[in-house]
Amino acid sequence: MPGGPNHLFTPLTIRGLTLRNRIFSTGHMAVMLEDGKVTDAMVEYHAAKAQGGAALTIIEAARVHPSGDSGRPAIRAYDPACVPGYAKLAKACQGHGCKVFAQLSHPGREMTMAADGTHAVAYAPSAVPNERFHVMPREMSVRMIHEVVQGFETSAANIRAAGLDGVEIVASHGYLLGQFLNPRVNQRQDAYGGSPVNRMRIIQEVIAAIRRGVGDGLVIGIRLSGEEKDHDGVEVDEMLEMAQAIGADCDLDYLNVTAGTSAGLAGSTHIVPSMRFEAGYTTPLSAAIRAKVHKPVFVAGRINQPQIAEQTLASGAADMCGMTRALISDPEMPRKAEAGALDDIRACVACNQACIGHMLNACSISCIQHPETGRELTYGTPEPVAAPRKVMVIGGGPAGLKAAAVAATRGHQVTLYEAQAQLGGQVNLAQLLPGRAEFGGVTTNLAREVRNAGVDVRLNTLVTRDFIQAQAPDAIVIAVGGTCRMPRIEGAEDAHVVSAWQVLEGQANVGARVVIADWRCDWVGMGLAERFARDGCHVRLAVNGMVAGQTIQQYARDTWLCDLHKLGVEIIPHLRLYGADADDAYFQHTLSGEAVILNEVDTLVSALGTQSETTLEAELKDYEGALHVIGDALCPRTVEEAVLEGLKVASSL
Structure with a gap:
């Protein structure tokens, strides 16, 4: 590499066979x-x-x-x-x-x-x-x-x-x-x-x-x-x-x-x-x-x-x-x-x-x-378009970033609009948890692709139907993501209940004894448990599944489970959140149907997944132009599906 000794790109010969570099x-x-x-x-x-x-x-x-x-x-x-x-x-x-x-x-x-x-x-x-x-x-x-x-x-x-x-x-x-x-x-x-x-x-x-x-x-x-x-x-x-x-x-x-x-x-x-x-x-x-x-x-x-x-x-x-x-x-x-x-x-x-x-x-x-x-x-080689179109991508999370980058690479005139001051969507929350900072690289990498492709990026821009009509795009890609799912929890008005997103965004104080209701069984519940445990809290992770991290890759999950055990986090499987009061969290065992009551709870943290943001889609329900909905705006899932759908829709424009 430029700037010093270059070991990585020095050839290596083994039994007369020369490898052109060391990768x-x-x-x-x-x-x-x-x-x-x-x-x-x-x-x-x-x-x-x-x-x-x-x-x-x-x-x-x-x-x-x-x-x-x-x-x-x-x-x-x-x-x-x-x-x-x-x-x-x-x-x-x-x-x-x-x-x-x-x-x-x-x-x-x-x-x-x-x-x-x-x-x-x-x-x-x-x-x-x-x-x-x-x-x-x-x-x-x-x-x-x-x-x-x-x-x-x-x-x-x-x-x-x-x-x-x-x-x-x-x-x-x-x-x-x-x-x-x-x-x-x-x-x-x-x-x-x-x-x-x-x-x-x-x-x-x-x-x-x-x-x-x-x-x-x-x-x-x-x-x-x-x-x-x-x-x-x-x-x-x-x-x-x-x-x-x-x-x-x-x-x-x-x-x-x-x-x-x-x-x-x-x-x-x-x-x-x-x-x-x-x-x-x-x-x-x-x-x-x-x-x-x-x-x-x-x-x-x-x-x-x-x-x-x-x-x-x-x-x-x-x-x-x-x-x-x-x-x-x-x-x-x-x-x-x-x-x-x-x-x-x-x-x-x-x-x-x-x-x-x-x-x-x-x-x-x-x-x-x-x-x-x-x-x-x-998808190995992006196919250049014969007739470039004016494409509006709404949402700067992983789905929108990928759609914008691929569409622009193919030759379309692409403008990406993001309502917030920075790109990344929910990745910005994911990277805040212990051991997850590297995940923020997803945004860094996709944003670089967007810039290299020549996409016009507009931050702090809320897109409405009137705004779309004024811009008159040839195609619209809605990638506005989702919001924190917070269903009604019986008794919540008498308890200290906060959402996972509120915790990550610094909008909630958490007491010394925490129960996390983890419906999704993914990185959110495990990450919150680790964070609270490292802060000195007594933590119980109540998962609606067989094991914490059930929906994430097993090598990543098992390493995390190891760390949570060392930190003293109590993991309780097969629990469905039912309600709460000032001192307790109420669950139902997903197999037996019997009640499980966790006592002495200062804070109940809900990690109950994401729901699609559909406001703009509803405004455009009778829109007659080319309209595509991708990522969590279509159905809450993971970064993988969001980026793949961005690729697919951009390849079809």
Whole structure:
């Protein structure tokens, strides 16, 4: 980057293969397969990163043996039918100067349900149960170990036939090879268990098998969790010893360091760490391993900005930086960074909603800020308009900002009107909660796109029907958002009841003993609970669901639940708000229907969701021109739906 030493854009050569910079996309499930094969959507998804300047993209974990197949779709690398799809993807990325590696894996005991909804037989080094998925595996026989090792060789040969540039072995996150490394999981007493040497034996055999499969030319790397950060997980000191031994293998070319494990809820939060984790927090792990090995070391974990990547490289903590979500949020990030256009980068805010959140719900991954990601075949290239129109966008929240930016980029004359003094809508409230300041980047990023697209922005402007008629637009987009939902609460006149919005806007005083009625089960209730607890309040979070944060991505939720437990917040599930008086809050249990009374309440905080703002829409009910309603003004949901609808409507104008 301009202004100093440029480590990020210095090429790196590994086994004769030159990577044009130090930015790569880690292996991650994109949910863009069909019958275990690469689709055109997946090709375009990776090609967008390649075109945007990434040096390397690592394709998601492919299965090497039928025993590793589960209900979660994955490439079957052991099947030659995978070759054409891999080849098409490789050619598309390599044509833009980006190298392509395949990731080979076996989940071991980390098995979800089979495709038919039954529980598949899970295999592991020993019959030690998995805590997260509640799976009791079957111990692998030596014969099966040899079959799996052979599966790595067969799969590697298919990768070579497809024309890829390398192979990465998954021994991270508590999957099969990582299970062999863990002495608490691997309790074998044969040649594959016991001593560190024996526990590493399968990895050494896998490396040798892959080298046989790919020959001398392709790069081979291995991904390791420097620390699993979970009960009975691999500790740093254990991994340092094993990484040093594994790194000495002459057939291995690099080590890729991450953190966490799939085996437990605590460890799994590190698989895709949310904004509650510090940026670049895994780099001490890679630095410790890099000091023990004499080969390039890759690292990933909340490296969401080129400045952070540059610091990581300059400090000697790693040789390559995995910036997967940064590339999902902005596939052009590398080129922008190299050109010095740092302010134009759409920085990832680590909300986890549309990337890993989609993946865990078996939907193609995307980004709440950039819904074009994952939809490249439909929205990858904005189509210029033949006849520009005068477009009025009303509302400067995420929906309006996206609609205005895309419409202007396509060539329309766009004016955006916002009634308040600043853009952002409800994002301005979300960023006020503990650990959520980074979420404000959504507004920063979208506002930058609006400015770059040449949108005329008018703040402090209330739009009415008369105003619209005076402006005479060709098309209107209503994106005025919503208001705080505050239904009648029986007895509220005798109690101290305030809304979540009043608290966030600084319009309410809260007593020492707080009850939060959390209907939505999202970030609002959890964030308020944390804020009050850190202020020294006694906090009870009454959620109308099974768990606090039920509607948000589980890794973000579970990290937050951890913090709330440490803060002493009492979380009470299955409660429906009924009423209140001067000292009590009244609820009904959503399952039993019985009353639940919470006593000694100074303040009841209602977090009961949002309702659409429909005043302007009602004024225009007989308007005959082109009129579109999007975002919370259409139906209260989240930033993701608002931005996506902004994209869709602007693409249709």
